[in-house]
Amino acid sequence: MKDISLHILDIAQNSVSAQAKNIVIDIHEDSGKDKLSILIQDDGRGMAPEIVQRVTDPFYTTRTTRKVGMGLSLFKQNAQQTGGDLTVESEPGKGTIIKTHFVLSHLDRPPLGDMPGVMMILVGGTTGIEWYYKHRVDDKEYVFDTREVKEALDGMEISEPSVMKYLKDMIRENLQELRV
């Protein structure tokens, strides 16, 4: 994966596959603590403890189409290589929380990447799921909540390509604002 946003796309896809109805993505860039934290939380079907233990093992997967599952393993490896880590908490029937952090200033930390594009793909491609995306840069924050967006759209589909493009632009504008 070239950047962190692609890992987020990948991991959030697991939440979608786990039949989550609500998914939270919380990114915090904290220059004071020199830490970039990423939380992905869902209310999907969750995993039993024995699966949680093995889930970052590249030769373990719940999939049946093939025998390796690289998503979480790659993300964890990337985090650990830059002085960070990844942890998985999960409970069957309740959901899963993936917490990752990176050392913000570490030279090998991948760039955050294109979060607006990733959110557009996740939100537009999964109409039955509510997404809550919070992005903090030090003490500034932006929240993108599909419940509010759907209310503003008032019946117009969020999966409409023109709407998806608008949402991407909207998120991009707001994220830029966090860095001013």
Place this chain on the structure above:
Amino acid sequence: MTKIKSLADLKKMKQELQSQVSLREKSDTPEGRVMVRVGMGTSGIASGAKQIMEFLIDEMDKRNVDAIVSQTGDMGYSYAEPTVEVTLPGQEPIVFGDVDQKKADDIIEKYIKNGELLDGIIPANYETIDKNKS
């Protein structure tokens, strides 16, 4: 294009968007629309599926094709990522492998608009992604 930053702006833009959308000949049933799904598993993403999906969304909008573009989990064709599944109304889904921007363009222009088949179709006893998965 006007910048939109808040949901209030989005509300304002909604009317404009809606009139653009209603200009198309649009069927009201989802079965009447072209369904495009991009394989967005780990191997898909690592091979550039995100860019392909963004390209498809952009171009469907620009070329006024009435399609729903969404992502799906891994299709199990890691050797041929990025993969794109297209279901034309009333037809069986077809999966295209090794999709780059050029091929994505061909999928829209040749297959979706004219029903012409292209190279790179993944054959097999393929049903749909959901049935194929565990």
